[in-house]
Amino acid sequence: MYKILANTVFLGKDIHFLTECHSTNDLAIQKIKKKELAEGSIIITDAQTRGRGQRGNRWWSEPGKNLTFSLVLTPYFLDPSEQFDLNVVVSLAVVQALSEYVYELKVKWPNDILHEQKGKIGGILIENILNQKGIEVSIVGIGLNINQHMTALPFSTSLADLTGREWDKWEIFKIIIQKIEKNYMLLKRGQKQQLRSLYLDKMYRFGMRATFNDGEIFQGKILGVGESGKLIIEKMDGSHNHYAFKEVKYL
Incomplete structure (x- = not known):
């Protein structure tokens, strides 16, 4: 199912698919330490049993229904004080991608993606490994509710719940990766203010x-x-x- 992405420059040229794992971020960190992953590598799973959100919060996902993956970036051009710019890049890209399917999606600071009326549709966890020169590597974990029905969880929703139909996860995954790469390259070219402006336009409760x-x-x-x-x-x-x-x- 998960093949090398054809419409990207470097993201998704090395995809590791697992039917199940504890946490794609944890596995990515392990593989990075063993020098088994390069920039652009992606780990994706159909069942994440111990997914993590910010500060160790648990992220539970029904097997086979959603998108749970981690990708590797090496943003050497960023100072450690600029780590949040990666959050801007990724969260904006996710909203831009999902907005092709449904309206009223926003970024809720610092790391949630939500529908203004129906609630949270996903989250992002970025973990950075620093060295003396700055950011050595960033592991970007993304969890999105796609085809899982979220009736049992308060103020949570999914793309299926919002649209009344199920979706092809692979097609959505490809769009998200393309959007992330585009925004990342803008950041690398110094278009930080442009990205910040787009981010604020999609920010939950901004100016209200x-x-x-x-x-x-x-x-x-x-x-x-x-x-x-x-x-x-x-x-x-x-x-x-x-x-x-x-x-x-x-x-």
């Missing part, structure tokens, strides 16, 4: 007054994301507050 909790419940407006990836929210008193992951909750 909404309710948050940072230890206290407050009304605020998302102004954007800082260079280091912190969420910038303007409170009603006019103060600008910068939040790292899990320092603030959407309500």
Whole structure:
């Protein structure tokens, strides 16, 4: 099923398919340490038994129904302080790809893909290995609900739930990889601000007054994301507050 991708420059020229594995990110890290993967390599599985989200959160996926894969990048051109730009590249690409099938998809900072009305459709986990020169390698894990019905999970959805039909996972996978490569090459060519602008256009609750909790419940407006990836929210008193992951909750 998963063949070498013909319409990409370097992503997907080396694809490792497993019927089942604990975590594609963990397996990618193991193979990288053994020098078995190069930039552009992808590990994909039909059944991920111990998938991880941000900060060790579990990601459960019904076998054979969804897309769960990890790809390898070597963004040597980025400073470690610019790691969030990879998140911009990937999350924007996923939304761009899935928006060919359904409307109202957004990036919920820092790593969720969701439908504004129906809830979360997927997530992204990027793990970077650093050396003295900077970012040595990045492992980009992506989990997307495609044909799994999510009725048992609150504020979760799938492409099938949103459209009322099942989809060819391989075709969606190819589009996602092409979009990621395109955005990655833009970043490599220095088009950071263009990507940031596109990202903000797809950002959940950007520029809208909404309710948050940072230890206290407050009304605020998302102004954007800082260079280091912190969420910038303007409170009603006019103060600008910068939040790292899990320092603030959407309500």
